[in-house]
Amino acid sequence: MIIAAGEGRLLGCDDVGTGLPVCFLHGFPHDRSLWNAQLGALAVPARTVAFDLPGFGESTPLASPSVEGFADAVVAGLDTLGIDRAVITGLSMGGYVALALWRRHPSRVRALVLADTRATADGAEGRARRDALIAAAREHGAAAVAEQMAPGMVGRTTRAQRRDVVAALDAMMRRAPLAGVLGGLAALRDRPDATPSLGGITVPTLVVCGDEDVLTPPSDARALHFGIPGSRLELLAGAGHVTCVERPAAFNHVLSEFLTGLVTA
Ligand code: MLT
Secondary structure, eight states: OEEEOSTTOEEEEEEEOSSEEEEEEOOTTOOGGGGTTTTTOOSSOEEEEEEOOTTSTTOOOOSSOOHHHHHHHHHHHHHHHTOSOEEEEEETHHHHHHHHHHHHOGGGEEEEEEESOOSSOOOHHHHHHHHHHHHHHHHHOHHHHHHHHHHHHSOHHHHHHOHHHHHHHHHHHHTSOHHHHHHHHHHHHHOOOOHHHHTTOOSOEEEEEETTOSSSOHHHHHHHHHHSTTOEEEEETTOOSOHHHHSHHHHHHHHHHHHHHHHHO
16 A cells, blocks of 8 residues: 655555554665565564655655655654554665664664664765666666666575576566665665664664675674674574565564564563
């Protein structure tokens, strides 16, 4: 469905089940269908909500895209759905947005799940790569970005054994709207270093990473885990950058275990 989310903005979202609100934020250049295997499929009573971030899927783009602006849009979406606090679950770019949401709206965060993501900002080389991708997208369209992102998206096991998963992710990246791709790249390029805020995270946090992730490798996940007091780290064997799609059962298992700890605490 599509919901209003402040200032004339529209957000695409799926809202499945009842119970503990769990909000899912996709990576770049994905959309909310990244979480199809999680919605309504957790082993705890949960209201699972997946948003298209601004500019992606069915959501309208922001005039000045930033991870902070994306976080504010998600909070406006939660307002529309009448959700006060949620477990904010973000993969990669979604994780950058989840950390921004914690910095800006901590009272809306029941817990954090940071999947295949990192705290650090882009360095000079990384920023130059984003600029090159922006130029490629302007010249050749969103498909050019999908082509450049594809090789690192899944792990070697998925690439060898799951052509269906590779093809589905490829199709998702290729259908990303150009405005979203351009805005997303600018937001990724300009995101701040979240490292200084990690020590102040006071909500339960689960860090998940595929052991074959080459875009945000396990060393990034370990840095998050060491930086966030009391956090838990789960490495998923045989998965690359999109753990929730590559190993959905394992992802749902570690997420459900974490959520069970929250509801029984
Ligand atoms: C993502 O999956 O969201 C991107 O790989 C994040 C990034 O490029 O930093």
